[in-house]
Amino acid sequence: MVGMDLAPQDVVAEVLRRIAPRSLAACRCVCKAWRAVVDANRLLRADLLPLTLDGIFYETCPYNEPMLFSSPATGRRVTGKLDYLDWPLDDVFPIMDCCSGLLLMCYHVVNPATRQWVRLPPLPPSCTAAGCTRCSSQNRYLVYDPALSPHYEVFLIPNIPFTLPTGHICMHICRDDESVSAMEWPPSPYIVHVFSSKTGCWKERSLLREGEAAGTVAEVKAVYDTVSFFLYAAYWKDALYVRCEEEFLLRINLLHDTYRVIKFPDGNKGYTVPRIGKSEKGMEWALRNVIDLQRVVEIYPANHVDGPNWVVQSEDQMDLVLKNDINLQPADDKDKAMTEGDFDWDSDNEYVVSTNDWDNKGGYRDYFYCLGFHPYKEVVFFHGAFRTVAYNFDSCKVLYLGEMRYGYEELQESFSYASCWVRNLPGSN
Template sequence: MDVLEHHDVLADILRHLPPRSLAACRCVCAAWRAAVDDHRLLRADLLPLSLDGIIYQTQDSFITKNFSRTSMADRVAAAFRGLDDNLPELMDCRNGLLLFWHYVLNPATRQVAQLPPQPRPCEAMDCTRCWDDHYLIYDPTVSPHFEVILVPYPHHEIPVGHISRHMCGHGSVVSAMEWPPSPYIMHVFSSRTGSWEKRSFRRQGEAAGALADVKIKLPNLVCFLYHVAYWREALYVRCGAGFIMRIDLRNDMYQVIELPNGKEGTPRLGKSKNGVYCALRHGRCTFEVWFLDESHGRMEWVFKNKVNLEPIRGDFRKNHTDEQWIEKSCAPLKRDESKTDINLERVDDNNQAPVEDAYDWSSDNENAIDTVEWPGGSSFNAYVGPAFECLGFHPYKEIVLFNNSERTLAYHFKSSKVRHLGKMEVNHLRMGVEESFPYAPCWVRNLPGSS
């Protein structure tokens, strides 16, 4: 009883703090975190709790687009169109913030934080082949600050050592080096300091294997480390064929985790209701959904469901939707257009954003189609319709999103029901979607580094 009384007293004290200080207090210890969460002290109306749409770019144009329900499409697109310059390539999205090449953007508040010039990905001055993948770290319930981490990846054509910040080199010695290396040296930008720093991450446990064995062989130079998950202050990112690594930025450690089924299938990582999930695609229309169980101090993949979307080609009616989702371009203003032509109304402290997701995602909805009785098996090899791809996971509900040139779908893990959302205008004959991120707006103001 005393514990409960002290818990309430602490909550009464903390509730008088501003959101930024309250978020900092939440990080002190487990008891303080529980006091904040149990009493819902943080402004829930400001936090990213609703899925407003899917932000994506296509491989043929790299134009940023938004796919969302009709009632939300104009609001999301208008936030982007308020910017005066062209949007560069979209790199990552995390809890309402978007990472572009030289800046971080909050579409909800239209605040932009410029990034300083990035460090060179290789120490060899004449090297033009090295590359880092860019990831955003941000959780407004933990801290108002964000970080950008550059993860070097092994090029699929050349066995080089630059990936661990060594000088470029060739030969059997480099190919035989263990991967990932320890220490694994990466550059990290912090909005707290406003600068890049080189950090060494040491491995906990075994490596994935020799570099020559774990390199991912790609037909082009598309980076393979996209589609990461961020959960409880750790980043989950692919580190080779059949493996991911869990990067803990609190203690500069990382751990290698083998993907379910090893190198089989095409994985898509994501964060959803209970943690980190993985959708493995087999063939053109069959997926397996797995959940990473981190309880009891071990990492174990738990099988959730097998999804066969082949019957959807003929059995699914396109009008199975409550509110049609549509596509809106997030292009900059045209020359003959002014900002006054667009609704750029900002949400202020007295105009609250929705606390929960207003869209009815329930699988009990009459427009949801039960897939349990659909024919299963391995008939996906005979499927000749447009191939499906995974667009990501709903961040707060056990729902995975799929898309092909004919329709976009929401699949519920537990009920095995599918709902039709609409159609994304994607030219799949020209390589389709390059990047896609489920977008949940964050209304927390004062983005660090923004003007």
């Protein structure tokens, strides 16, 4: 403490600059001198952290470059065009996950706000058995909280390959054996690979199960091979929640390397598509057809053009963002008003409709795809028939956001996005 007090202010500022925001806030309270250094150098800037929802990143099938659906305020500063990565421009890879402003691609971790990126080292083999090609089905998830640390982790979570018999990934049993189908899933220990930006390499991590398994391999295996495209995850309070197969999720305790199986409510296996995510009060999930949004189609016709500000970023807008320098200044009053107005649930807002008197009767129903959850409100986003809406759990109101068009291709993956303007991504280019 004495040494820091005697050090020049620029040295103290450089030391404090390397501390995560939550710890920096505690350091600011140590003494008046440190508080003066933090304030004078604007080291503690909450506006740089991902504390507000800025839009929704989505992709279509066949995979195209990520698209951003947001207010114009966000579209002027952030883009999903990732031409600056070290891959051939004719190769497009999907978004695997999104966490606190970072995107996890197949081979990269990217911050689209600051345009910093890291290429991950080659993936470790999912099975050490010689010649094994069956134990290769793994999903990738990102864990990151810039308020706690600049470092992030990437998890490879094994799931059951579509074609049985399959290998038991924990025990590396890869032969054609009927006993494989009778093995419990997930196993204990559950062996996963984790990349840490602290070490810069992949390492095995052994997770011990608390409670019962979800069932046998044969019982919990996905009905359809395409289910692997919808296995989303969410990070909340030192735990990673991962949807596995079709009927359950894992709560992985990152502090104690344990996990617990949580089963979804009963549904039609192979037809329901549960979507999990983090909202204001914690973990949430939504099941297809639980919320009837058919009236949205009736209230907001397809040619509706007036109203809310959320739009899909055009190619020209993407190029313009990349031509401009990264702006770390706080949003001006106009942009703030536009962003806050996107979620005005006032009853006088003509784009807010109460669903309390809606019934479930009627004939044909358009399918509304769950785009994700608002990380800081009790709100979930849905899209169907080109209409995109936000549904408020507390008030049972629907807010029309705009039209998210993407031609004749199929909407494949989507992620709620909160911009992170902290420029300290470890190992970034």
